[in-house]
Amino acid sequence: MELEPERARAPLERFLAKALGADACRIGEMTRLAGGTVQDNWFVELQAGASGAPPRRLVLRTGRVVGVNDSLPAEHEYAVLCAAARTGVRVPQPVAVCGDPEVIGQPFFVMSFVDGESRPWKLQQTPEVMAVGDAILEEIGAELARLQTITPDGRDELGCLKPPPRDVAREAIADIRAYLDRHDHPHPAIEYALRWLERHAPAPGPVVLCHGDFRLGNVMIADGKLTSILDWELTRWGDPYESMAWFCMRFFRFARPDLVAGGLGSRAALLRGWQAVSGRVPDPAAIRYWDIMANTRWATISLQQVGRQVFGGENSLELALVGLATGEMELEALSLIAQADARSGLAQA
Amino acid sequence: MRDHPDTEHLLASARRALLEQVVPALQGEARSTALMLARVFSVLTARLAVDARALAEIESGRESGELAALAGLLGEAPSAARLACGGTHAAIACLSRKLAAAIRCGSFDPPGPGHEALLRFLLEITHAKVAENNPKALEAMGRTQQEGKT
Numbered sequence: 375m376e377l378e379p380e381r382a383r384a385p386l387e388r389f390l391a392k393a394l395g396a397d398a399c400r401i402g403e404m405t406r407l408a409g410g411t412v413q414d415n416w417f418v419e420l421q422a423g424a425s426g427a428p429p430r431r432l433v434l435r436t437g438r439v440v441g442v443n444d445s446l447p448a449e450h451e452y453a454v455l456c457a458a459a460r461t462g463v464r465v466p467q468p469v470a471v472c473g474d475p476e477v478i479g480q481p482f483f484v485m486s487f488v489d490g491e492s493r494p495w496k497l498q499q500t501p502e503v504m505a506v507g508d509a510i511l512e513e514i515g516a517e518l519a520r521l522q523t524i525t526p527d528g529r530d531e532l533g534c535l536k537p538p539p540r541d542v543a544r545e546a547i548a549d550i551r552a553y554l555d556r557h558d559h560p561h562p563a564i565e566y567a568l569r570w571l572e573r574h575a576p577a578p579g580p581v582v583l584c585h586g587d588f589r590l591g592n593v594m595i596a597d598g599k600l601t602s603i604l605d606w607e608l609t610r611w612g613d614p615y616e617s618m619a620w621f622c623m624r625f626f627r628f629a630r631p632d633l634v635a636g637g638l639g640s641r642a643a644l645l646r647g648w649q650a651v652s653g654r655v656p657d658p659a660a661i662r663y664w665d666i667m668a669n670t671r672w673a674t675i676s677l678q679q680v681g682r683q684v685f686g687g688e689n690s691l692e693l694a695l696v697g698l699a700t701g702e703m704e705l706e707a708l709s710l711i712a713q714a715d716a717r718s719g720l721a722q723a
Numbered sequence: 724m725r726d727h728p729d730t731e732h733l734l735a736s737a738r739r740a741l742l743e744q745v746v747p748a749l750q751g752e753a754r755s756t757a758l759m760l761a762r763v764f765s766v767l768t769a770r771l772a773v774d775a776r777a778l779a780e781i782e783s784g785r786e787s788g789e790l791a792a793l794a795g796l797l798g799e800a801p802s803a804a805r806l807a808c809g810g811t812h813a814a815i816a817c818l819s820r821k822l823a824a825a826i827r828c829g830s831f832d833p834p835g836p837g838h839e840a841l842l843r844f845l846l847e848i849t850h851a852k853v854a855e856n857n858p859k860a861l862e863a864m865g866r867t868q869q870e871g872k873t
Contacts (some may be wrong), residue, residue, distance in 0.1 A: 393865030408752070551827070561817040563845045565826040573832065624864070631863045691759050698766065702860045708846055709864070715833075 377436055379404045381477040385632035386418075386434070389477055390484065393470035394425060396423040406432065408671045415416040419488060431487035432469060437607075445607045447614070449473040450534040454609045457532055457583070463521045463577045464602045490596030492604060497595060498637055504685040508637030513600040514636075515647025516622070522601075522614050522652065524581075524583035538611035546667060547571055550674050557677060563704040567670040570711050576663060584612030589626040590636035614673060615657070617645060622628050623672060624706050625699060662717075666710045673703035728772060738764035769855040777811075787811050792844050793818040797825070798836060 383401050387499070402419040416434040437448060446454065450473040459465050466485040475483045497503050503510070526538040537547040545570050556563055580653030586594070594602045610617045615637040620626075621644065627637035647654045680697030728736070738761050746757045780787055785793075787800040790811055797818055808814040822841075824842040825831060831841045853861050 388860050460871065554823075560816070560823040562819055562826055563825045563849050565823045566831075566841070566845055569826050569829065604761075605857070631866075666800070691756065695759055698856040699860075701856055702864075705849045705853055705861075705864065708842070708849060712842070 375418065377434075377478060377480070379406075379416070385477050387474055388424065390420060390470065393472075393484075394422050398423070402429060404434075413424035413432035432484050433466065433487050434482055434484050436456055436478075436482040444610070446534070446609060447473075448481040448483050449607070451607045453531055453534055453582075455483075455485065457524055457529070458489065458521060458603070458606070460466070462523055463517055464600060465606075466602055466604070479490060485676070488594050488596075488604075490601045491593040492591055492594045493536070494590045494637060497590065498629050502593060502598055504638070507633065508643035510595060510598065510600055511635050512650070513615045515618075515644040515649075516598065516604060516651045517643075517647075518617055519586065519648045520650035521585065522582040523619075526581055526665055535610060538581040541575075542611075542613040542616070543567045543571065543575040543578075543663070543667065544579060546671065550671060553678065561673075561677075561704075563708060564670060564673055567704070567707040567711060568671075571663070571667055572672065572716075574663060576660065579613065581611045582614050582618050584610055586610050587610075588617035588620050588625070590621070590638055592624065605666060613660075613664065614639070614652075614654075614670070615660045616663040618648065618671075619661065619668040622665065623668050623703075625669075625672060625702060660689045662714050666707050666714070669703045669707040673700050673707065675701045676703065731768060731862060734764050734771070765846050767846075768855055769858070771853060773851070782809055787815070787850065790815050790818070792847070793822060796831075796841060797821055 383404065387399045387401055390401075391397065400421040401419065403423060405417050407415040407417050414436045418432045418434050420432055421431045422430060424502060435448065435451070436499045437445070449471055455465055455468045459468055466488050469484040469486065471481075471483040471701075472478075475481055483555035491497055491503075524532075526532070540607070550568060551565070554564060585603065585606065587605060588603075592603065592605045593600055594604055618641075621636050622634050622641050624631055627633060633639055634641045639660075648654075649656060674692070677695050678701050680700075728785070741757060741761050741764070746754060746761070776779055777787055790801045790805065793815060796806055799818070801814070804814040804818055805811055808817045826841070829861070831837045853864075
């Protein structure tokens with residue numbers, strides 16, 4: 375069910391007044407924000423309490439009817455956002471959460487509005503941004519390392535997430551295979567990549583909080599600086615290298631495939647920022663492995679997106695076109711595997 | 724027999740009209756949607772050409788290239804698979820399923836003899852898929868790989 379702003383306005387004003395401890399709240403502008411095929415975001419201008427105070431600019435976030443299988447409900451995404459904010463990761467400030475679907479027709483949460491640009495094509499067309507691409511990537515790498523200080527130990531507030539996998543790589547392979555088995559079309563190229571990933575799976579390592587969709591389109595940039603990391607609905611426990619690989623995936627480089635890190639700059643810059651905060655020296659073999667995993671996973675997710683379109687009743691041209699890209703990720707995975715094999719062949723020779 | 728214009732020509736005219744007359748008049752979400760429609764026309768055009776080639780192959784009495792390659796990898800006779808499955812299309816689906824299962828259980832692991840042939844086949848079908856759906860991505864991949872950036 376889509377949110378109907380005129381109907382939602384009055385109950386939302388009452389809810390926010392209570393949540394913020396204000397006598398009364400009045401909502402001014404309320405407009406839908408672009409982007410998000412999984413979640414719906416609304417800009418809300420809120421006058422809380424005395425009319426003299428400046429209005430607060432907020433974002434209301436709700437789920438759509440048919441979500442991607444792994445997407446978190448609003449209450450759980452809010453818990454993740456709070457954990458990230460407490461750890462000092464740059465995120466929109468969490469304001470309030472409402473799990474009761476009766477209030478505005480579906481569960482939702484509210485956070486602060488963050489100024490800036492997150493659309494990759496727009497960022498890539500902004501010379502001032504591209505000129506400092508590597509500096510922004512260092513900030514992004516540093517934020518990622520900060521996020522990764524959140525581990526499953528003693529994190530009761532994140533008990534809402536699926537339990538941490540004991541073996542991230544092998545469980546990811548099993549999950550993707552289970553998905554393919556529910557899919558009527560066979561995918562030999564994805565199977566080939568999965569078999570390679572299985573044969574080369576690393577020994578289980580530390581498990582950290584993983585944003586789940588860490589890419590340029592989900593970071594907000596203003597005045598040539600990273601202001602916040604957005605869209606936490608796919609957060610899960612994972613491997614530290616997963617997010618870096620996701621960020622560098624060819625598919626997310628858009629008009630600048632030559633700039634490996636998000637079409638913004640170099641992977642070396644992203645790794646520099648990450649190393650400066652984590653104190654860990656990046657492992658090239660792990661980077662190669664998780665690059666292949668990222669492309670394989672994204673190939674499968676793009677199939678899932680078409681599933682939403684073809685079988686889930688969502689008539690969206692955008693989702694249909696996402697599915698057309700499956701072959702691109704398959705081809706990238708095959709070519710990365712060929713490169714990795716050639717490298718190990720050289721090492722053995 | 725159909726009169727002119729043929730399907731290819733119709734699609735090309737529709738795409739040109741969309742890009743030259745409709746898109747410049749639009750903004751925001753409507754403009755993005757119109758651009759997505761133009762992309763759909765391109766994909767349809769490419770798919771028509773591929774389907775026409777496949778049909779010509781079958782009409783000439785040859786087995787489809789994809790079916791022959793799949794059968795070769797699995798050590799089966801393409802004609803037998805086609806008869807058993809009730810057609811070329813169904814046989815390709817059926818053998819692809821068998822191939823996927825064989826890959827998963829390790830039958831094509833290197834250094835076995837099938838590995839190189841499998842990799843060539845997978846590259847070929849995946850390449851063909853991207854050529855249909857997004858030829859620009861193919862060009863970009865070739866370019867960055869030549870430059871040694873991954």
